[in-house]
Amino acid sequence: MIKTWELDPEFKYEIMKESGGEHLTACFQCSTCTLGCPLTEIIPTYNPRKIIQMSLLGMRNEVLTNPDLWVCLICQTCTARCPQDVRIADLLGAIRRIAEREEEAGKLKIESVRPSFDKAFMHQIQKYGRLYDMGLAMEYYREKEGSFFKGMMTMSKDYKKFGMRLFKKGKMGVKSMFPVKVKDREVMKKIFEHMEAEKG
Numbered sequence: 001m002i003k004t005w006e007l008d009p010e011f012k013y014e015i016m017k018e019s020g021g022e023h024l025t026a027c028f029q030c031s032t033c034t035l036g037c038p039l040t041e042i043i044p045t046y047n048p049r050k051i052i053q054m055s056l057l058g059m060r061n062e063v064l065t066n067p068d069l070w071v072c073l074i075c076q077t078c079t080a081r082c083p084q085d086v087r088i089a090d091l092l093g094a095i096r097r098i099a100e101r102e103e104e105a106g107k108l109k110i111e112s113v114r115p116s117f118d119k120a121f122m123h124q125i126q127k128y129g130r131l132y133d134m135g136l137a138m139e140y141y142r143e144k145e146g147s148f149f150k151g152m153m154t155m156s157k158d159y160k161k162f163g164m165r166l167f168k169k170g171k172m173g174v175k176s177m178f179p180v181k182v183k184d185r186e187v188m189k190k191i192f193e194h195m196e197a198e199k200g
């Protein structure tokens with residue numbers, strides 16, 4: 001049930017101020033995004049159109065604490081198909097940034113491991129200019145568990161479960177233990193400096 005007195009009419013403008021959120025009000029709820037989203041095959045309840053509708057209605061708290069915010073694979077299928085150029089994947093990213101800021105301010109708790117994963121992923125790109133799988137895993141588990149030791153314990157348990165599958169598919173091996181750096185890491189440095197400056 002929607003509690004009208006709890007709606008925040010400013011929420012849509014808050015999202016539209018974020019990079020990627022600018023086209024939110026262009027959505028006319030056709031559902032093309034949800035119908036073409038590959039994730040709905042795995043998570044039948046996942047519905048990006050609904051997240052947009054809730055945002056437009058001002059259901060700030062419900063949107064920012066919605067675990068579905070964090071499952072998008074950023075495949076951009078919805079963005080390519082949207083007749084209104086809403087750029088859904090970027091829009092979801094804009095909402096996620098608001099949720100992260102709210103969590104930093106102690107106003108809500110994000111029930112997802114995605115922020116830790118995203119942070120570790122970006123850190124690897126910043127350091128090496130490309131993804132270093134083992135570094136990503138180590139950083140992610142450390143962040144997720146709150147300490148290096150606990151992180152390594154969980155990581156070794158998980159690797160026991162699926163490590164052999166990764167190995168057989170050539171995703172894990174001696175080579176993947178070491179980072180491969182891009183030659184011109186100055187370019188990466190500049191990109192990240194630019195991103196920091198954009199955040200303000």
Ligand code: SF4
Nearest residue numbers: 027028030031033082
């Ligand atoms: S495809 Fe575009 S216009 Fe249609 S519901 Fe999704 S975001 Fe809205």
Ligand code: SF4
Nearest residue numbers: 037072073075076078
């Ligand atoms: S970008 Fe996200 S919401 Fe859009 S189709 Fe891909 S997984 Fe679904």
